[in-house]
Amino acid sequence: MNSVNDRSRDIGPFLPGPDDDMIICRCEEITKGEIRQAVHDGMWTLTEIRRYLRTGMGLCQGQTCGRLVKGIVARELGISPAELEPATSRVPMRPIEMEVFANEVPEEKEVGSYED
Amino acid sequence: MKRYDLIIVGAGPSGLSAGIEAAKKGLRTVVFDENEKPGGQLFKQIHKFFGSKEHRAKVRGYVIGQQLLEEADEAGVEVVLNATVIGLYQDKEVVVKRGGQIEHYKGNAVIIATGAAENMVTFPGWTLPGVIGAGAAQTMMNLHGVLPGKRVLMLGSGNVGLVVSFQLEQCGCEVVALVDAAPRVGGYGVHAAKVARTGVPFYLSHTIVEAEGTDCVTGVTIAEVDNAFHFIPGTEKHFDVDTICLAVGLSPMSQLLKMAGCKMVDDPKKGGQVPVCDPHGRTSLPGVYVAGDVAGIEEASSAMIEGRMAGIAAAEFLGYIGKDEMESELASLDKALDGLRQGMFAPQNRGKQITETEEGIEVSQNLLLHGYVADDELERYPGVTHKAGVHPVIECTQNIPCNPCQDACKKGCISIGSKITSLPIVVEGSECINCGMCVAGCSGQAIFLVDEDCGDGTATVTLPYEFLPPPEVGTRGKGLGRDGKAVCDAEVVSVKSMKAFDKTNLLTIRVPKEYAMKARFFKAV
Amino acid sequence: MGKTGFGISGERIAAAVGAAGIGKETDMSERIKEHPILGVQEKGRLVRFTYDGKEVEGYEGEPIAAALKAAGVMVHRYTRKEHKPRGIFCAIGRCTDCVMVVDGVPNVRTCITPLAEGMKVCTQYGVSEKPFEEQ
Numbered sequence: 146m147n148s149v150n151d152r153s154r155d156i157g158p159f160l161p162g163p164d165d166d167m168i169i170c171r172c173e174e175i176t177k178g179e180i181r182q183a184v185h186d187g188m189w190t191l192t193e194i195r196r197y198l199r200t201g202m203g204l205c206q207g208q209t210c211g212r213l214v215k216g217i218v219a220r221e222l223g224i225s226p227a228e229l230e231p232a233t234s235r236v237p238m239r240p241i242e243m244e245v246f247a248n249e250v251p252e253e254k255e256v257g258s259y260e261d
Numbered sequence: 262m263k264r265y266d267l268i269i270v271g272a273g274p275s276g277l278s279a280g281i282e283a284a285k286k287g288l289r290t291v292v293f294d295e296n297e298k299p300g301g302q303l304f305k306q307i308h309k310f311f312g313s314k315e316h317r318a319k320v321r322g323y324v325i326g327q328q329l330l331e332e333a334d335e336a337g338v339e340v341v342l343n344a345t346v347i348g349l350y351q352d353k354e355v356v357v358k359r360g361g362q363i364e365h366y367k368g369n370a371v372i373i374a375t376g377a378a379e380n381m382v383t384f385p386g387w388t389l390p391g392v393i394g395a396g397a398a399q400t401m402m403n404l405h406g407v408l409p410g411k412r413v414l415m416l417g418s419g420n421v422g423l424v425v426s427f428q429l430e431q432c433g434c435e436v437v438a439l440v441d442a443a444p445r446v447g448g449y450g451v452h453a454a455k456v457a458r459t460g461v462p463f464y465l466s467h468t469i470v471e472a473e474g475t476d477c478v479t480g481v482t483i484a485e486v487d488n489a490f491h492f493i494p495g496t497e498k499h500f501d502v503d504t505i506c507l508a509v510g511l512s513p514m515s516q517l518l519k520m521a522g523c524k525m526v527d528d529p530k531k532g533g534q535v536p537v538c539d540p541h542g543r544t545s546l547p548g549v550y551v552a553g554d555v556a557g558i559e560e561a562s563s564a565m566i567e568g569r570m571a572g573i574a575a576a577e578f579l580g581y582i583g584k585d586e587m588e589s590e591l592a593s594l595d596k597a598l599d600g601l602r603q604g605m606f607a608p609q610n611r612g613k614q615i616t617e618t619e620e621g622i623e624v625s626q627n628l629l630l631h632g633y634v635a636d637d638e639l640e641r642y643p644g645v646t647h648k649a650g651v652h653p654v655i656e657c658t659q660n661i662p663c664n665p666c667q668d669a670c671k672k673g674c675i676s677i678g679s680k681i682t683s684l685p686i687v688v689e690g691s692e693c694i695n696c697g698m699c700v701a702g703c704s705g706q707a708i709f710l711v712d713e714d715c716g717d718g719t720a721t722v723t724l725p726y727e728f729l730p731p732p733e734v735g736t737r738g739k740g741l742g743r744d745g746k747a748v749c750d751a752e753v754v755s756v757k758s759m760k761a762f763d764k765t766n767l768l769t770i771r772v773p774k775e776y777a778m779k780a781r782f783f784k785a786v
Numbered sequence: 787m788g789k790t791g792f793g794i795s796g797e798r799i800a801a802a803v804g805a806a807g808i809g810k811e812t813d814m815s816e817r818i819k820e821h822p823i824l825g826v827q828e829k830g831r832l833v834r835f836t837y838d839g840k841e842v843e844g845y846e847g848e849p850i851a852a853a854l855k856a857a858g859v860m861v862h863r864y865t866r867k868e869h870k871p872r873g874i875f876c877a878i879g880r881c882t883d884c885v886m887v888v889d890g891v892p893n894v895r896t897c898i899t900p901l902a903e904g905m906k907v908c909t910q911y912g913v914s915e916k917p918f919e920e921q
Binding site (some may be wrong): 717 | 801817818821822823829848851856861862870871876877879900
């Protein structure tokens with residue numbers, strides 16, 4: 146069992162830090178303190194953090210904060226960031242309006258090339 | 262659903278190179294890129310590239326971009342721009358957003374060449390307008406012709422931070438400081454030296470305490486950090502700036518591969534999450550390949566070779582070439598890539614502290630701490646020699662894979678030998694004709710032509726100059742030392758500009774002869 | 787322009803444009819007229835557009851963000867929760883910090899959206915072009 150899955154491990158109490166009010170997720174405006182507190186609330190994976198706080202769920206889809214959040218969570222858990230599974234990658238990779246996402250182009254209008 | 266032999270995601274150096282190689286072998290190839298213009302980051306690179314002739318050394322990045330596009334066009338590669346790949350599904354199905362629509366394609370093979378994204382660091386005020394990525398600065402000035410700022414502080418002394426600092430100065434910005442939390446300069450010494458000699462102070466073991474401003478950046482405070490990266494009280498320094506530029510590394514943009522189910526690994530040496538792949542870009546999914554920074558952060562030169570490898574591997578996978586042909590082509594590319602992955606900055610040396618060159622010469626500590634070789638360190642390098650009359654002084658002090666200087670001199674004054682990372686030496690008994698080709702041809706701007714004693718108490722120094730406007734002959738000013746500080750009076754005696762110099766002007770300044778080995782830049786007063 | 791601004795004497799280039807506000811309509815001091823390596827860059831035709839109702843000029847086809855930067859605009863939006871200013875950050879369409887309300891559509895990434903004549907570009911407050919106190 147790796148150190149992320151072993152939830153019985155004691156990571157100690159939440160200790161307030163001087164930079165807890167620093168914005169980490171720029172889109173959803175989530176602070177470092179909120180992320181650290183979430184770990185102590187039991188959110189030990191990046192997927193859990195994302196669902197709990199919405200980090201990386203904003204317009205940019207975690208392009209900027211992904212690595213930062215990973216570092217903060219890893220430090221709070223006392224492990225290396227490399228041990229943390231990154232959050233799931235999903236379609237769409239870029240912000241996209243629903244009206245576009247749902248607008249599947251008919252095949253004959255696709256660019257060049259030959260048929261299957 | 263439309264089908265291609267090969268779908269490539271990303272039209273940067275690796276993606277285009279892969280496309281060219283594959284299309285030449287007969288594969289029906291398409292490259293999708295989300296940007297309005299192809300070339301990835303190449304069109305923002307305006308410096309001359311390092312390497313050897315085969316690696317397009319001495320050619321500026323944006324010119325390499327143009328060459329690749331022409332080759333791709335000739336080879337019949339279809340390059341589709343403004344086409345954002347938003348998903349990579351099972352069985353190599355590629356989902357593309359074009360205009361207001363979603364299109365689905367299938368590739369018999371797929372090469373992911375999505376490159377990298379910039380890392381960021383946090384500090385109070387880091388969300389203020391005026392705090393930008395180094396890539397943003399390059400995009401604004403080199404693609405759009407707009408100044409990213411007027412007074413800029415650069416955070417990061419890797420090659421990106423150094424190169425972008427120089428580019429900022431080239432378009433007229435003032436770089437007030439180059440700052441890095443690391444104790445030593447991370448990028449090439451020659452890149453650092455060309456920035457330092459223009460007067461940019463380096464603050465190693467320093468980082469940003471705070472960006473100031475209400476609606477946008479108006480200033481910044483930095484402070485020294487100890488070994489544990491904690492601020493040392495009392496070391497704060499303040500600068501009035503309108504822009505803070507962050508150049509703190511890159512992460513592979515590998516999400517598409519993860520989404521497709523490739524086996525991934527977190528490898529700090531490669532910059533983060535990368536697909537597990539063999540040396541030729543084959544991932545754990547048959548028919549899915551990777552090339553360039555997405556597989557591990559390196560230089561554009563190696564990305565181009567990796568792209569060609571993936572293109573060849575894909576061609577063999579689909580039966581367009583035989584195994585033997587593939588293996589012989591890959592073998593020669595292996596050799597080329599090995600050649601690039603040599604020297605002090607090679608991937609295998611990342612994080613290592615190197616104290617001696619391959620020749621057993623002590624590395625300049627001043628270069629690592631302050632960005633320039635100190636006067637008393639210079640004489641130990643083989644490119645620094647003395648003789649009567651004009652002769653080259655080669656201030657190249659680190660082993661990097663680069664050798665254009667050897668070819669630049671038609672008189673055979675400069676030799677690197679067969680090992681591309683060796684420090685250049687001035688060949689004894691050779692005759693310098695003061696043509697300047699070595700000065701203009703050195704990608705690191707590290708070669709000077711010096712006449713140490715003109716017989717009248719003066720000396721002349723010819724230096725590379727890539728700023729506007731070049732000073733006119735007769736202009737009086739100051740000779741600046743390698744640290745960018747004025748050391749003596751200087752007068753411009755010649756300004757040479759030739760097509761063969763490729764936009765590097767050669768400035769010759771006359772200085773008192775005791776400054777022949779000290780004055781390395783010119784500033785008019 | 788044309789000076790290389792070496793920090794030798796600690797000289798300061800006076801900020802030609804103000805902070806959050808807007809510079810003069812055709813203030814070209816933020817444009818690179820001639821570049822030592824790239825020369826004179828080709829641009830589209832000069833067009834007019836509005837920024838928060840004020841007329842501004844820019845080159846057709848360049849990113850809206852480039853035209854605004856050239857006009858001295860730094861603040862593109864104020865955030866939803868904290869009402870904090872944001873502007874250009876990545877300039878390649880990734881970070882989405884530079885979004886504004888363009889022709890009535892919010893969340894438009896101005897760094898990758900080409901400028902067209904007559905565009906109506908507005909500061910984005912949260913996801914609206916209306917300042918917070920009017921929302």
